[in-house]
Structure formats: structure tokens, C-alpha cells
Amino acid sequence: MKKLLCIIPIMIVLLLSSCADKTNNSGKATVYTSFYAVSDFTKTVAGDLVDVINLMPQGMEPHDFEPTATDISKLTKSDLFIYNGGGIDDWADSIIDTLPDTVAVTRLYDTENTDPHTWLSFKNAYAELNTICNALSDIEPQNKAVFEANRDSYIKKLEELENEYKNAGFGGLKMFVTHGAYGYLCEELGIEQVALEGISGESDPSPAQVAQVVDDIKKSGAKCIFYEPLEGDKTAQAVANEAGVIALPLSTFEADDENRDYYTVMSENLEQMKKGLK
Ligand SMILES: [Zn+2]
Incomplete structure (x- = not known):
């Protein structure tokens, strides 16, 4: 009996630490994003099914941001990291190789653009929402249909606004x-x-x-x-x-x-x- 009592706390610790590896206290997957636009798109697609955290402090603009050691430590415990690429968040390129295999990484643009402000075009915004939807579906396949519905209804709303711009x-x-x-x-x-x-x-x-x-x-x-x-x-x-x-x-x-x-x-x-x- 004494032996068993000893084993149970160890099992609880193991169980808790394995939970902490994949999810946070809310039981949801944790997704980090490199700056506000990526964070907003991810929240739109994820709804309340995933905890989306913007690595950059609120109100800070991304051109001169560099993450701290604490930021990187947080990233290593997340399930997914999404960043833009194309020159707005170059710091991310240098840290993704240091992340453990448990963290999935999605870069929205593979090429180096001369102008990094991709999200301000409607067409690019649709593509980014789609890539984010796929990335979320990869880590949470059970919620794929909800992510797709969130993406589709938002793109529909944006298409109406795009028409207003065009007109x-x-x-x-x-x-x-x-x-x-x-x-x-x-x-x-x-x-x-x-x-x-x-x-x-x-x-x-x-x-x-x-x-x-x-x-x-x-x-x-x-x-x-x-x-x-x-x-x-x-x-x-x-x-x-x-x-x-x-x-x-x-x-x-x-x-x-x-x-x-x-x-x-x-x-x-x-x-x-x-x-x-x-
Ligand atoms: Zn800018």
C-alpha cells in the first residue's frame, strides 16, 4: 500500500506534465503568432476553440520587434507558431530551428517580398486565412469543419467590403x-x-x-x-x-x-x- 501511494503522485505529475506539453490550463491548444494581423486572422478562424496569443505586446509595431528569451521559452511550449514571413517578422526565421518538434510552424509567405505588408490586400488576406485554417486543422483535425466555416463566412463578409472598395x-x-x-x-x-x-x-x-x-x-x-x-x-x-x-x-x-x-x-x-x- 505504501508503495502504491508513492506511485500515484508520480503518475499524477507525469499526467499533468504531459497535459502541459500539448495544452494549457483551459485544455485548449495554444497557438502563438508573430504580430497583430496574423493574430487577428488566427483568432477569426479559431474562434474560441484554440487559445491564440500574440507574441508582440499590444500596440507595438512589428518592424523593429525582437523577441526576448522569455518569449522564445513560451513558444517552445506551444502547439503551433504562425508568422507572416516576407520581411515583417524576420526574427522568426532565426528561431524556428531552435523550437522542439512538438511545435508546428506555419510561415504564411515563403518568398522574400520587397514589401512585407501582404495582409492589406484582400486577395492576400483570403490566402492567409486559408493557410491559417489548414494549419489549425492539422493540429486540431476534430475541429476542421468549424475552422472552415469560420474562414468561409469571414471571407464572404470581406468580399462584400472588397466590392465596396472597388466601387x-x-x-x-x-x-x-x-x-x-x-x-x-x-x-x-x-x-x-x-x-x-x-x-x-x-x-x-x-x-x-x-x-x-x-x-x-x-x-x-x-x-x-x-x-x-x-x-x-x-x-x-x-x-x-x-x-x-x-x-x-x-x-x-x-x-x-x-x-x-x-x-x-x-x-x-x-x-x-x-x-x-x-
Ligand atoms: Zn509597415
Whole structure:
């Protein structure tokens, strides 16, 4: 009897540690994502069947993020890690080889893109939702039908919004922005994006770049320059004042202080673009 009492606690510990390997306290699989857009898409497809955790602190933009040792330690205990690829979360490429085999890894883009802001195009967003759906179905095959239904209904909703964008008559217009994140969206809509800071959004524009954009805005007859709300409107306001136009916010969906989903943010972006472009 004494011997058996000794074995039972060991068995409980083993049982608990094996549970901890695959699931968390809620009994659900744990999926980590590299930044906000990937996290939001994953939550949309997963619903409440999976615990989705964004590795990046809320409100932080991904271009200059580096994970801490604690972040990486958390990742090693997860079931799945999803990241974008294409230059927005390069740190992930260097850590995936260090993760144990128990962690599945999905990279949404295999190629190195010159512009990493893939998710801002509707077509890319559909493809990303689909890849995420497949990745979740691989780790939770019993929930595949629910993931697929979540993906399908969301894409349907987005397709209606995409039509609103297409019917807004933006084709042939020039769109001035501080951070050049909207290249794929602009391409889909036939808009020419002119970016003050380039695609990395990191460096401050030189006085010569500012002067060039001010000149370009005046010549084009545009009435607005858009800025990323998380970056603030200081640069955009300075350009707007000099060019005699207005500055409006336009989200890159790289992060969101209010935890809004992609559909909500893209709907608001559409309203801002109608105000600023037409
Ligand atoms: Zn960016």
C-alpha cells in the first residue's frame, strides 16, 4: 500500500506534465503568432476553440520587434507558431530551428517580398486565412469543419467590403502616405501609392524628401496625406500644412490599440480613403 501511494503522485505529475506539453490550463491548444494581423486572422478562424496569443505586446509595431528569451521559452511550449514571413517578422526565421518538434510552424509567405505588408490586400488576406485554417486543422483535425466555416463566412463578409472598395472609384488616383504599407491594396484598386518614409516606416524623412512630396502633392491636386495612427500625425501634419492639404489616419493593421478586427479596420480605412481621395 505504501508503495502504491508513492506511485500515484508520480503518475499524477507525469499526467499533468504531459497535459502541459500539448495544452494549457483551459485544455485548449495554444497557438502563438508573430504580430497583430496574423493574430487577428488566427483568432477569426479559431474562434474560441484554440487559445491564440500574440507574441508582440499590444500596440507595438512589428518592424523593429525582437523577441526576448522569455518569449522564445513560451513558444517552445506551444502547439503551433504562425508568422507572416516576407520581411515583417524576420526574427522568426532565426528561431524556428531552435523550437522542439512538438511545435508546428506555419510561415504564411515563403518568398522574400520587397514589401512585407501582404495582409492589406484582400486577395492576400483570403490566402492567409486559408493557410491559417489548414494549419489549425492539422493540429486540431476534430475541429476542421468549424475552422472552415469560420474562414468561409469571414471571407464572404470581406468580399462584400472588397466590392465596396472597388466601387468607390479610386482607380487612377494618387494616394500620399507617410508609411508605404498599402502597395498591394493600391495595386488591386489601381491607385498609385506615394510614400514619404518608404516601406519600413523606420527612418525619418529628410527635408529633401519632405520637399519633394509637398511638391508632388501640390502638382497632383491631391487633398490629403494619410498617416499610421500608431506613429502619430506629426510628420503628416507638417507636410499637410506646407502642401495646404489635410492629414487623415489610415491603419496598417500592424497593431491596434483597440483590439479591432481586420474587417472593422478595413471598413474604417475605406471611409478615410473616401474622405481623403475623392
Ligand atoms: Zn509597415
